Amino acid sequence: MADELNKLHEYANGILTQLNNSNRTKLAREIAKKLRESNRKRITAQKQPNGTSFEPRRPQAFRKKTGKIRRKMFTKLRTTKYLRISANSNCATVKFINSVSRITHIHHYGLRARVNKKDDWTIKYPSRKLLGFNQHDYNIIEQITIAHLASKL
Template identity: 40%
Template sequence: MTDDLEALEDWAGGMLAKLEPGERRRLNQSIARKLRKSQQQRITAQRNPDGTPFAPRKERDLRAKKGRVKRKMFTTLKTAKYLKLQADANTIGLAFMGRTARLARVHQYGLRDRPGLNSPRVKYEERKLLGFTADERDMIRDELLAHLAARDL
């Protein structure tokens, strides 16, 4: 995956260097917004970047509650309030900010954490919240091509 991104960077680097910094920043912000939307949709679908489903939640005995509404994981974590984008003329960044970054890191890498203040440490399953899919790499390439083609007209 990183090889694909490096190849894309090598291919587009020279053409992007010819753009003005303001124009590069606008292009990067546009790509970053589309990436965030794509990541949010993938998290909503409970899928890893490779297309596999997230590891299911641990079964819990909730005293056999009837009619319990099943909630999806990470419903608030994926919102724009927590999933911030940073784009300038040279870089695009998409990251979880604040206290949610710790929670996201635990699930991203499958680390150990305490679910509560006095709770024992629990090993969480790995759930890739952030990562590039093949469609996202294609979207980045297409956005670059469309922007450069429109500029040459």
């Protein structure tokens, strides 16, 4: 994937340097919006960027209610309130806001964390990649860049 990103960067770099800063910022913002939407759809479908499903929740032994947890994971994290974009003439960024970045960091990398503030229990969370690129995202970036450059000619 990194090789494909480098190829895309080399391909577009010469052309994009000819655009002024405001046009590059508009292009970066458009790319960031599309990537946010792509990641949002992936989180909704409970899929990782490579196409595999998230590891399901573990059964909770100390839960008083019986039955399976039916609610999907990360329902609030995929909203625009928490999944933000930023763009300037040099880069486009899709990230989670600071208040939820700790939770997303733990889940993304599969780290060990405390269950709550009161208890000293720690749990090793399975790795669930929340943000990332796949081939479809590279195609989106390429299409947006070509369309933007075609409109400027």
